[in-house]
Amino acid sequence: MPSPDPFLTFLQENASIVLPLLVASGLGLASFAVGRRSARSLRVMPAWRALPGMLEQAAAQGQPVHLSSGGAGLQGSDSLLALASAEALYQAARQAQGPVILTTSDSTMIPLGYEVLRRAQRARGFAGSMQAGTLRWFPDGPRSLAWAGAASVLMSSEYVGANLLVGGFGPELALVSHAAARRGQPLLAASDQLDGQAVAWASADEPLIGEELYFAAAWLHPTPANQAAVVMQDILRWLLIAALLTLAFLAYNSGGAAPA
Amino acid sequence: MMRSFFTMLAVLLALTTALVTLAGLLLERQPLLLAGALAPWEPAIREWSATLLQVFSISVAVSIIIGILNLLLVHLRRSGRRQTGCGYSLVLFLSATIVIGLTYLERENLLTTGVAWRVLLLEQVQVTVESSLAGLLLFGLVYGAWRVMALRANGWGSLFVLTVLLVLGAALPLPELALLAPLRDWLLAVPVNAGARGILLGIALATIVVGARVLIGQDRSLRSGRDE
Numbered sequence: 480m481p482s483p484d485p486f487l488t489f490l491q492e493n494a495s496i497v498l499p500l501l502v503a504s505g506l507g508l509a510s511f512a513v514g515r516r517s518a519r520s521l522r523v524m525p526a527w528r529a530l531p532g533m534l535e536q537a538a539a540q541g542q543p544v545h546l547s548s549g550g551a552g553l554q555g556s557d558s559l560l561a562l563a564s565a566e567a568l569y570q571a572a573r574q575a576q577g578p579v580i581l582t583t584s585d586s587t588m589i590p591l592g593y594e595v596l597r598r599a600q601r602a603r604g605f606a607g608s609m610q611a612g613t614l615r616w617f618p619d620g621p622r623s624l625a626w627a628g629a630a631s632v633l634m635s636s637e638y639v640g641a642n643l644l645v646g647g648f649g650p651e652l653a654l655v656s657h658a659a660a661r662r663g664q665p666l667l668a669a670s671d672q673l674d675g676q677a678v679a680w681a682s683a684d685e686p687l688i689g690e691e692l693y694f695a696a697a698w699l700h701p702t703p704a705n706q707a708a709v710v711m712q713d714i715l716r717w718l719l720i721a722a723l724l725t726l727a728f729l730a731y732n733s734g735g736a737a738p739a
Numbered sequence: 740m741m742r743s744f745f746t747m748l749a750v751l752l753a754l755t756t757a758l759v760t761l762a763g764l765l766l767e768r769q770p771l772l773l774a775g776a777l778a779p780w781e782p783a784i785r786e787w788s789a790t791l792l793q794v795f796s797i798s799v800a801v802s803i804i805i806g807i808l809n810l811l812l813v814h815l816r817r818s819g820r821r822q823t824g825c826g827y828s829l830v831l832f833l834s835a836t837i838v839i840g841l842t843y844l845e846r847e848n849l850l851t852t853g854v855a856w857r858v859l860l861l862e863q864v865q866v867t868v869e870s871s872l873a874g875l876l877l878f879g880l881v882y883g884a885w886r887v888m889a890l891r892a893n894g895w896g897s898l899f900v901l902t903v904l905l906v907l908g909a910a911l912p913l914p915e916l917a918l919l920a921p922l923r924d925w926l927l928a929v930p931v932n933a934g935a936r937g938i939l940l941g942i943a944l945a946t947i948v949v950g951a952r953v954l955i956g957q958d959r960s961l962r963s964g965r966d967e
Binding site for chain 1: 817822875899941951
């Protein structure tokens with residue numbers, strides 16, 4: 480039996496490190512390639528297209544916008560989700576013309592949340608300190624029923640005009656979406672968890688599925704760097720599809736057993 | 740000028756941290772392969788990598804303290820104003836203060852009533868309230884299914900509701916519905932499984948792209964105010 484190629488073995492053992500490095504190089508190249516490409520060339524994303532209208536409506540009624548990252552936080556495997564969620568919340572806070580309330584159930588998201596709000600405030604041209612109570616922490620992490628209960632009350636007591644919930648949510652999202660529907664508040668939601676995603680799809684005004692929550696900036700603030708991320712994601716997806724089809728074809732030809 | 744300097748400093752700090760952690764991980768996984776390339780710096784990289792992880796743990800602990808202070812201050816301020824929901828804020832503030840006080844007294848052995856108040860409050864109040872909220876989830880989910888038809892009365896919406904009804908129906912212990920069981924099993928094993936894997940693969944790819952953006956300093960949090 481021939482010995483396995485050491486290079487392939489290295490790639491296999493270190494895929495989690497090598498892949499991001501390859502993608503990083505690809506991103507750099509994609510940024511140059513995208514250049515001044517128009518945002519219209521990206522695939523249509525109804526939820527991100529609807530968001531500015533929702534924010535405008537809330538501002539017109541003088542109501543605050545509720546943003547939340549749920550249980551996403553800067554620890555463990557959730558860190559990158561937290562960053563993506565912060566990006567989406569920043570874009571929404573930047574475009575909101577009225578007050579914003581940010582809620583989270585992970586304490587590590589508090590500094591990041593303050594940074595998001597501070598930057599958004601600066602981008603909107605407001606100087607000075609933030610209003611107290613703009614960021615609220617409701618414990619206790621993923622699938623937090625405490626967050627769901629408190630957020631439902633907040634949506635009523637603060638007369639929220641629109642809700643954007645992107646991050647880590649479980650089935651507790653049903654309580655919040657129910658509260659939003661009862662008060663006629665528009666809601667956009669997406670989660671990295673399957674049960675939360677199912678609830679989000681069923682109850683949100685416009686669906687956001689899976690990876691769509693990671694690329695809010697490409698639609699809301701289409702710079703070459705932001706669009707390059709979507710282009711890279713699409714390239715990776717097609718490569719994955721090609722790999723899956725090739726493996727399926729090889730498995731079919733070899734009599735049913737998938738190649739190792 | 741000053742802001743650009745701090746932005747540069749933040750980018751430099753973030754990239755150095757990321758690269759040192761990455762090198763630390765590589766050294767741990769492939770010590771022989773990288774021994775030649777990183778040999779002179781190996782002890783320093785290992786030490787820095789461990790220190791960075793310790794700093795991270797401390798930051799998490801500090802963020803919890805910030806969270807508790809945030810919770811108390813926001814609700815203390817709200818309970819002082821006569822506005823909708825100020826009663827909830829007052830209850831929350833008092834409960835949190837009492838629990839913190841009781842925990843301190845118990846830890847210092849100053850409260851010797853024989854009853855573990857902290858555990859009692861957690862089990863009799865917190866767990867009960869969360870259980871009742873979890874019970875309410877069912878109604879929220881049923882309402883969600885109804886809302887699908889209200890929002891998206893199309894083929895996909897109908898398919899969603901039909902699937903929910905089929906899976907729930909097959910779970911009922913009624914002999915008349917036993918015919919649905921093989922269909923439910925196939926649904927869960929093939930289309931549901933495939934869809935779930937598709938969503939998770941999409942999320943995994945997006946996560947890799949976000950990670951790579953952080954690594955090369957393309958993430959917004961590492962860029963200057965001009966990008967805003």
